[in-house]
Amino acid sequence: MANVGRPKVPVELSKEERETLSRWARRAKSSQALATRSRIVLGSAEGLSNVEVGARCGVDSHTVAKWRRRFLERRLDGLVDEPRLGRPASVTTDQVEDVVVATLESTPKNATHWSRAKMAERSGLSKSTIGRIWKAFELKPHRAEGFKLSNDPVFVEKVYDVVGLYLNPPESAVVLSVDGKSQVQALARSQPAFPMLPGMPEKRIHDYVRHGTTTLFAALNTADGSVISSLHRKHRAAEFRKFLAKIDTEVPEGLEVHLICDNYQTHKTPVVKTWLQNHPRFHLHFTPTYSSWLNQVERFFGFVTEDLLRRSDHRSVQALEADIRKWVKAWNENPTPFIWTKTAEQILESIGRLLNRTSGAGH
Known part of the structure; x- marks a missing residue:
């Protein structure tokens, strides 16, 4: 007999939510964590099971269930690891996305990389908030590692x-x-x-x-x-x-x-x-x-x-x-x-x- 479990609440997206999720999922240079969560929600909205979504996104079904639940509880804000400290979020999803994209795809004037102070000045957010966003998305602009590609013909x-x-x-x-x-x-x-x-x-x-x-x-x-x-x-x-x-x-x-x-x-x-x-x-x-x-x-x-x-x-x-x-x-x-x-x-x-x-x- 087929397994019978509690029916899942369907994931229904507004036009704006679908556009935002699609944009996050496509952005090659943005956080891969946010892109994967966006694809999980989009797959769930298609009516796929957690196992099917997990296979498509390369994660397990428990991870799918977690982000599906987070989205249903808090919508787009639920996909962002922005600490809230028990109070309503003071930083919007769009602001977080702007910081992440700017960090990955631009450099400040007269500098080779972003610092917390420079990004705070650009975004209008506090330096501590910039630090929390970078930590959540594992961004470290101050670090760079060297590499050298081989020129060996064979x-x-x-x-x-x-x-x-x-x-x-x-x-x-x-x-x-x-x-x-x-x-x-x-x-x-x-x-x-x-x-x-x-x-x-x-x-x-x-x-x-x-x-x-x-x-x-x-x-x-x-x-x-x-x-x-x-x-x-x-x-x-x-x-x-x-x-x-x-x-x-x-x-x-x-x-x-x-x-x-x-x-x-x-x-x-x-x-x-x-x-x-x-x-x-x-x-x-x-x-x-x-x-x-x-x-x-x-x-x-x-x-x-x-x-x-x-x-x-x-x-x-x-x-x-x-x-x-x-x-x-x-x-x-x-x-x-x-x-x-x-x-x-x-x-x-x-x-x-x-x-x-x-x-x-x-x-």
């Missing part, structure tokens, strides 16, 4: 090659993500740190004395997370060849060795090529240019930096290298592999969306 082929090794590694083989972290400095602080106290973080002086540098070569086993490492004072082809030799001694015979490397010239010198010709079980796979995010060993270096190097205090390179060896040994006692989930197709689709959003892309 970018697509390299992405498929590297990601294929992560998701479908070859049989009777080990896949190693390899790189060198150069210029690791032995830094000695000029004064001792003030220890952390309740309500007060640790304090470190900015002045320090340099005592030399070292390079950490690392080969991360993508299957189990274990690391083969080596420390050298220089980062040349000779040192990289020595590291390859160490890998050769530590990987059991009979296994093919697939190395994922970046395009650093050290990895392509005649010395390295000759060594590889003499060791045919080794196979190099290069990531595209400007694509270090594709090399898993970079995440390992991130842990080394955060756990050890960022607050290090070493009076000699020897002391620094001893601590690095100790840290890597502890890592290998309980290694953790990085689970890769994105397929090559998903990565290329994400980059395609970025290109579409980038001004002047493709021209």
Whole structure:
């Protein structure tokens, strides 16, 4: 027998509400949260079930039920996360939309981005209200993150090659993500740190004395997370060849060795090529240019930096290298592999969306 539940109150829209919701749903640069809520209400107004609306909008049925109920209770105002503090809203939906659109699609005069003060002056709202609107729509005009698109002519082929090794590694083989972290400095602080106290973080002086540098070569086993490492004072082809030799001694015979490397010239010198010709079980796979995010060993270096190097205090390179060896040994006692989930197709689709959003892309 079909499920029998409490009949839903139909969603009926006025002409003005439908026009507003359609405009919100179409605005590509506005908050995706508001656009999704608008599409939920429009789908509900078509008489679709919560499950059908959820499938269309990419959300679950509980989310559909929530925003359907909010709309029936407060109409358009119910779709906006504007805090009301127990009193009638003093900011209209149109004002919120104006702030969001202006933040995303314009810049203030004589400035590169909006501040709360500048937006408050433009909109006539208070700075605290602007802050609440930006928080509700997860807008952060003061922040910017850098990126650099690869100009590698065989970018697509390299992405498929590297990601294929992560998701479908070859049989009777080990896949190693390899790189060198150069210029690791032995830094000695000029004064001792003030220890952390309740309500007060640790304090470190900015002045320090340099005592030399070292390079950490690392080969991360993508299957189990274990690391083969080596420390050298220089980062040349000779040192990289020595590291390859160490890998050769530590990987059991009979296994093919697939190395994922970046395009650093050290990895392509005649010395390295000759060594590889003499060791045919080794196979190099290069990531595209400007694509270090594709090399898993970079995440390992991130842990080394955060756990050890960022607050290090070493009076000699020897002391620094001893601590690095100790840290890597502890890592290998309980290694953790990085689970890769994105397929090559998903990565290329994400980059395609970025290109579409980038001004002047493709021209």
